[in-house]
Amino acid sequence: MIIDLGRLPDDAEISEVLEKNWWHRQEEDEQILALDAPLRVAIKVHRAGNKYIIDGDMSGGLLVRCDRCLEPYHRNLESAFNLFLQARPSSDAGTTDVELLDEDMEVGLIDGEELILDEIIREQIFLSLPMKCICGEGCLGLCPVCGGNLNRGDCGCQKKTGHPAFLKLKNLNLQDNRGK
Numbered sequence: 575m576i577i578d579l580g581r582l583p584d585d586a587e588i589s590e591v592l593e594k595n596w597w598h599r600q601e602e603d604e605q606i607l608a609l610d611a612p613l614r615v616a617i618k619v620h621r622a623g624n625k626y627i628i629d630g631d632m633s634g635g636l637l638v639r640c641d642r643c644l645e646p647y648h649r650n651l652e653s654a655f656n657l658f659l660q661a662r663p664s665s666d667a668g669t670t671d672v673e674l675l676d677e678d679m680e681v682g683l684i685d686g687e688e689l690i691l692d693e694i695i696r697e698q699i700f701l702s703l704p705m706k707c708i709c710g711e712g713c714l715g716l717c718p719v720c721g722g723n724l725n726r727g728d729c730g731c732q733k734k735t736g737h738p739a740f741l742k743l744k745n746l747n748l749q750d751n752r753g754k
Contacts, residue, residue, distance in 0.1 A: 575590065575690075576689070576691070577688070577689040577691055578688055579621075579661075579687040579688070585620055585621075587616070588615075588616070588617045588618075589615070589617075590691070591613070591614050592609070592612065592613040592614075592695070593609075593612055594609045594611070594612065596609060596692075597609045605638060605703065605707060606636055606637070606638055606699065606703070607639060607646050608636075608637040609636060610635045610648055611634050611635030613634035613699075614632065614633050614634060615630065615631070615632050615695055617629070617630040617631075624660060625659065625660045626659045626660070628656065628657040628658075628659060628689075628694070629654075629655075629656050630655045630694075630698065631654050632651060632653045632654075632655075632695065632699070632702070633651060634650075635648055635649070635650055636648070636649045638707045639707065640707060640709035640713060641706045641708060642708055642716070643713055643723050643724070644716065645723065649703075649707065651699065651702060653698060653701075655698045655701070657694065661687055717731050719731035719732075
């Protein structure tokens, strides 16, 4: 969905309900597999001089891959976000290198006065995820030997104990030879 910011009133409200088929994975190893419930998005756009302030709320459900066991699981999504956007000056439209000041780091640049809402929503969904997505506190993960899912049962592999760097020390004979 593309929003023309030039035609919006100074304080505009946009509400969208995105169905499950809206989400398309862009990479094969992407953390988010799909939407498993409709995603409700409410956005308020405020004009502040030549900048735009965007306040948004999202709620819905995601199908996410667990980082320990790699199995998909449902994750509720409740997220609020704030963005500060400014139209890129027309002199910068063709250049790739732009020097930013410290205060510019908090402001996103957009080309023209068009806002691609799908890109913003997608970015905010990724930002709402924790660093590690775990299906449950008791998730055992994968066996380091065979790669089997330990949540389904013990795989029977013999587990090596201790740090791998010190495993050779187990075979070291430390008998006292001083008395001979």
